[in-house]
Amino acid sequence: MEIERHEYDVVVIGAGGAGLRAAIEARQQGKRTAIVCKSLFGKAHTVMAEGGAAAAMGNVNSADNWMVHFRDTMRGGKFLNNWRMAELHAKEAPDRVWELEAWGALFDRTKDGKISQRNFGGHEYPRLAHVGDRTGLELIRTLQQRVVALQQEDEKLHGDAEAYIKVFQECTVTRLLKDGDAISGAFGYWRENGRLILFDAPAVVLATGGIGKSYVVTSNSWEYTGDGHALALLAGAKLINMEFIQFHPTGMVWPPSVRGILVTESVRGDGGVLKNSEGKRFMFDYIPEVFKDKYATTEEEGDRWYTDQANNRRPPELLPRDEVARAINSEVKAGRGSPQGGVYLDVSTRLPAAEIIRRLPSMHHQFKELADVDITKEAMQVGPTCHYIMGGVEVDADTGAADVPGLFAAGEVSGGMHGSNRLGGNSLSDLLVFGRRAGAGAASYVDGLAARPKISQDSVDAAKAEALAPLERGGENPYEVHQELQRTMNELVGIIRKAEEVTEALEAVGKLKERAQGVGAPGSRIYNPGWHLSLDLRNMLLVSECVAKAALIRQESRGGHTRDDFPGMSAEWRRKLLVCGLSPDGSGVTVEEKVQPSMREDLITLFDRDELKKYITQEELADFDALVK
Ligand code: FAD
Numbered sequence: 002m003e004i005e006r007h008e009y010d011v012v013v014i015g016a017g018g019a020g021l022r023a024a025i026e027a028r029q030q031g032k033r034t035a036i037v038c039k040s041l042f043g044k045a046h047t048v049m050a051e052g053g054a055a056a057a058m059g060n061v062n063s064a065d066n067w068m069v070h071f072r073d074t075m076r077g078g079k080f081l082n083n084w085r086m087a088e089l090h091a092k093e094a095p096d097r098v099w100e101l102e103a104w105g106a107l108f109d110r111t112k113d114g115k116i117s118q119r120n121f122g123g124h125e126y127p128r129l130a131h132v133g134d135r136t137g138l139e140l141i142r143t144l145q146q147r148v149v150a151l152q153q154e155d156e157k158l159h160g161d162a163e164a165y166i167k168v169f170q171e172c173t174v175t176r177l178l179k180d181g182d183a184i185s186g187a188f189g190y191w192r193e194n195g196r197l198i199l200f201d202a203p204a205v206v207l208a209t210g211g212i213g214k215s216y217v218v219t220s221n222s223w224e225y226t227g228d229g230h231a232l233a234l235l236a237g238a239k240l241i242n243m244e245f246i247q248f249h250p251t252g253m254v255w256p257p258s259v260r261g262i263l264v265t266e267s268v269r270g271d272g273g274v275l276k277n278s279e280g281k282r283f284m285f286d287y288i289p290e291v292f293k294d295k296y297a298t299t300e301e302e303g304d305r306w307y308t309d310q311a312n313n314r315r316p317p318e319l320l321p322r323d324e325v326a327r328a329i330n331s332e333v334k335a336g337r338g339s340p341q342g343g344v345y346l347d348v349s350t351r352l353p354a355a356e357i358i359r360r361l362p363s364m365h366h367q368f369k370e371l372a373d374v375d376i377t378k379e380a381m382q383v384g385p386t387c388h389y390i391m392g393g394v395e396v397d398a399d400t401g402a403a404d405v406p407g408l409f410a411a412g413e414v415s416g417g418m419h420g421s422n423r424l425g426g427n428s429l430s431d432l433l434v435f436g437r438r439a440g441a442g443a444a445s446y447v448d449g450l451a452a453r454p455k456i457s458q459d460s461v462d463a464a465k466a467e468a469l470a471p472l473e474r475g476g477e478n479p480y481e482v483h484q485e486l487q488r489t490m491n492e493l494v495g496i497i498r499k500a501e502e503v504t505e506a507l508e509a510v511g512k513l514k515e516r517a518q519g520v521g522a523p524g525s526r527i528y529n530p531g532w533h534l535s536l537d538l539r540n541m542l543l544v545s546e547c548v549a550k551a552a553l554i555r556q557e558s559r560g561g562h563t564r565d566d567f568p569g570m571s572a573e574w575r576r577k578l579l580v581c582g583l584s585p586d587g588s589g590v591t592v593e594e595k596v597q598p599s600m601r602e603d604l605i606t607l608f609d610r611d612e613l614k615k616y617i618t619q620e621e622l623a624d625f626d627a628l629v630k
Contacts, residue, residue, distance in 0.1 A: 004197045004461065009035045011443045012187050012200045014174050014229065015208030017045030018137070018432030019412025019439070021144035022097075023206045023401075026440025028151055028166045032447060035200060036148075036166070039173040039192060040224050043145060046210045046413075047432065049222065050137025051265035051363060052121055053129030054433070055426030056094035060115040062310065065126040067091040068607050074427060075608075076291075077123040077321045078391070078420020079559045080575055080616040081242070084600045085398035086418040090427070090434050097433035098130045104150075106143040108132055120270040121425040123321040126310070129426040134265050134363045140429060172198060174228070175536055176464040177205055177236040177408070180454035184236070184407030188464035192533060195472075195526020197465060203454050204443040206401070207233055207394060207410040208436065215541045215548075216387035216495070217487040220252055220263035226537040227544035229414035233394045234543060234590070238403040240581040241416040241595075243392035243544070244551035245561040247423055248496045250325035252386025254343035259371045261386040264346060264364060266425045268381075269318045271360050272307055273348035275329070276380070277337035283344075284317035287328035291570075291615045292320060323422045323560050326385040330496055333384065343384035349377055385496055389428065391419045391561055392547070395580065400446075401439025407446060407454065411439035421560025471535035476521035479535040486513050486541060494549050499565040503553045510549060514542050514589075546590045547581040554579055554592055572618040602628055 011027040013020045016038035027034045038045065057070035070091040075082050102108060102116065108130050109117040118127040132139040152162040159165070174189035187200045209229030213221025230240055251264040269275070277283045285303075288296045296317045297303035303316030318325065329344050339345055348357055354377035358365050361376070368374040368381060393416035394403050401409040412432045419427060471479070493506035517538045522531030557571040558564050578595045599605075605613070605625060614622055 004199050004465070006199045006201065007035065009033045009200060009202040010447045011035070011204045011206060011440070012037060012202040013206045013208055013440070014187065014232075015045065015210060015412070015414070016042055016168065016170070017047035017208060017210055017412060018140055018144065018429060019436040020045070020206070020208030021141070021148060022433050022436030023208055023409075023411055023440035023443070024166060025144065025147055025151065026437045027206070027444045030441060030444035032444045033164075034166045035169060035202070037169045037172050037174055037187070037189065037200070039171065039228075042168050042170040043141060045141060046222060046225065047137045047429070048141050049263070050140070050429055051134040051263065052267045052270065053119060053131030053136045053426050054094070054098055054140065054429035055121065055124060055128045055424065056098045056130055056430050057091060057126075057128060058095045058098065058116060058118065058130070059126075060111055061118045061127040065128060069125050070094070070128065071604070072607055073124050074424060075420070077422055077424035077427075079422060079570065080420065081559065081597075082420030083398055083417030084604055086435070088604060089398060089438070090418060090431055093434045094430035097430060097437065101140065101143050101433070104143050104147045106132070106139050108139070119267060120315075120319065121266055122269070122319045122325065123424040124426065129270075131267075134267050134361050136429065169198070173533065173536070174232065175468050177232050178456050178460045178464065179236060179405070180457070182237075182406055183454045184405060185454035185456045188461065188468070190468055193528060195529065195532070197468065199456070199461060201456055203450055204407045204409065204447050206439050206443050207408070207414050208412045208439075209414045211390045211413045212541070212544045213387050215486060215490045215545045217491040218252065218261040219387040220249055220261055221387070227540045228537065229410065230393060230547070231540035231543045233403060233408065233410065233414075234547070234581065234583050235587075236405050236408060237583065238405045238408055239395045240392060240547055241395045241578045242421070243390070243416075243547040243581055244555050244579060245391035245421045246387060246548065247322055247389040247391060247561045248326045248385040249388035250322055250329050250385055251346055251383040252388075253372065254339070254382050254384045255341040255372060262367070262371070263386065263388065264381060264383050265361070266322070268346060268348050268361060268364060271348070272351040273318070273346050274316070274351065275318050275325070276345045276347060277332045278339060279337060283332055283337070284320065284325065284328055287324060287331070288317050288320065289324060292324070296320065321422055321424060323563075326496060327563060329383070329385055339382040341382050343382040345380040346383045347380035349379055354378075387491075389413065389423055391421060391423055392416045392551070397442075399438065400442030401435055402442050402446070409439040409443045409446075411435040421562060468536065471520060471522050471532050472526060472529070473523070474519070474521040475523045476519035477516055479517075479520040479522060479531055479538055482513055482516050482520055482538055483534060483541070486510070486538075486545060489513070490545055490548070494545075494552055497563050497565050498552050500553060503549050506549045507546070507553065510542060510545050514546075517542055543590065550590055550592045551579040551581060570616075572616060575616055576618065599624070
């Protein structure tokens with residue numbers, strides 16, 4: 002059977018915020034660019050983002066600036082972040098938001114006409130640029146509009162709108178191809194008709210998002226099967242921080258068919274409070290030592306903060322997500338949960354109904370339609386849901402380059418920026434900042450190539466055989482393997498972990514990997530979802546193995562990794578990254594420890610000694626003392 006073949010300079014896999022921003026940049030730098038996405042164009046995960054994009058523009062509180070944002074991000078990530086990424090992100094996010102505005106984004110406004118910014122957990126000042134609670138939709142709409150504008154330019158210049166930027170939608174990439182060490186292209190199939198497709202390109206930008214579909218309860222949609230993570234690993238790149246998974250504190254818990262769907266943090270940012278079955282605002286009991294001086298200790302002070310932030314501390318409902326998720330988990334375990342196993346999130350007694358509908362239109366609609374709950378009249382029931390992976394492809398902060406020549410990554414598929422826990426709103430700005438950088442990195446890599454890598458027939462034949470295998474065998478139903486994997490990860494490598502359970506999970510994943518070799522979806526190639534899932538399983542299993550192996554090795558609790566058997570945070574562990582690679586025989590995952598470089602002097606001195614000593618080793622503290630002496 003013929004394989005459709007296309008030649009590009011840069012292939013961007015993924016059409017969410019990171020992919021679109023990368024593609025725009027590569028095209029603006031004169032590169033022939035393909036955007037490939039397995040969902041419909043416009044239906045990337047980014048569309049679902051509700052709360053906003055964090056950028057220290059200082060529109061609502063002029064005390065905000067990149068240094069405060071940098072500090073908040075490092076604190077949120079419990080100092081494990083790649084500090085260079087956190088620095089670039091904090092410095093460049095405002096420009097990326099203003100650029101979006103120049104490209105047509107219609108953000109909500111302050112009274113004096115500036116882009117409005119809202120409060121979110123872990124951000125010291127109101128910082129999230131937003132469009133009601135539909136910010137991701139506006140971000141994608143604007144970036145798509147920009148792609149179309151560039152295509153219109155190309156139509157005028159070259160007589161062909163797709164001469165320099167073309168979208169391949171509903172097209173799944175299953176393998177990256179290499180010539181020696183370097184990337185030479187990507188291989189995949191059209192979901193609609195099952196035809197095979199080959200991209201000949203020296204640079205690939207991965208922007209495939211996260212891995213949530215390895216868990217039962219998740220806010221993520223069907224395309225989050227860890228494809229980019231696995232493609233990178235299989236191509237020889239490294240993944241870091243895979244043990245850190247963000248369980249968003251507030252997902253819907255009822256009815257079962259919608260369990261896990263996100264309830265935006267904006268509900269709490271705009272005044273919503275968490276209560277247990279006794280009616281108590283329990284978050285006051287869960288302020289951890291490291292945040293003690295930054296959060297209100299009484300309800301009165303917390304409430305005053307909404308109108309007077311200069312003289313009051315923020316309420317603990319706005320602690321970073323990992324803290325809130327663990328607190329909810331503890332309340333439910335202690336028997337103080339709601340009837341359906343969550344806790345109550347109440348905005349109905351905090352804001353007038355009209356204001357709730359104005360500020361949180363999607364939430365109002367979501368609860369009315371899906372749960373028959375009117376959030377202007379009653380509390381929601383919420384509980385933790387697998388939401389975001391902090392871990393991903395290890396990249397160079399400035400260029401997005403992975404350690405395979407020609408491979409770049411940006412957005413949720415990359416690792417490092419968010420450390421052990423991402424602050425809400427920091428993903429949308431991450432996509433824009435590092436999407437742009439990865440697009441530029443790929444373009445300049447192509448400029449510097451002496452010769453274009455070649456695609457070998459052998460690598461195409463192998464990719465083709467792998468892709469078609471599930472169609473040719475009548476094995477086990479892939480849905481059964483998937484469901485078992487989801488249960489395993491949810492129950493054994495979930496929000497609270499212990500060595501025996503993670504070991505049990507690893508054994509289970511090993512067996513599931515064997516079973517996955519035999520899954521089959523015989524029949525037509527035309528929209529055969531069983532076939533698609535059979536191929537996605539390889540990715541979810543590889544990624545789950547990374548998560549479980551790293552979770553077993555890290556003997557401390559930090560951010561999105563809580564070990565029941567190692568409850569404390571260790572300064573020694575903070576310095577270490579766990580780096581996952583493919584085993585030499587390609588059958589599994591290896592994990593190595595790597596020490597992080599120390600923070601640059603001008604950045605570490607942005608923090609007080611008292612705060613640093615909660616996170617860094619004695620040796621690092623001595624270096625700090627010598628520095629500031
Ligand atoms: P995505 O937007 O998910 O795009 C991934 C793309 O890759 C898709 O086009 C997909 O089709 C494609 N793809 C995947 N695999 C393949 C493959 N094998 N071949 C071809 N294409 C492939 N963050 C914030 O900062 N603020 C918020 O308010 C916020 N709200 C959120 C609300 C919800 C409900 C969720 C789930 C997340 C939210 N987040 C928020 C997180 C944020 O939305 C995501 O982290 C971010 O959108 C990821 O963007 P991305 O560009 O990396 O990937």
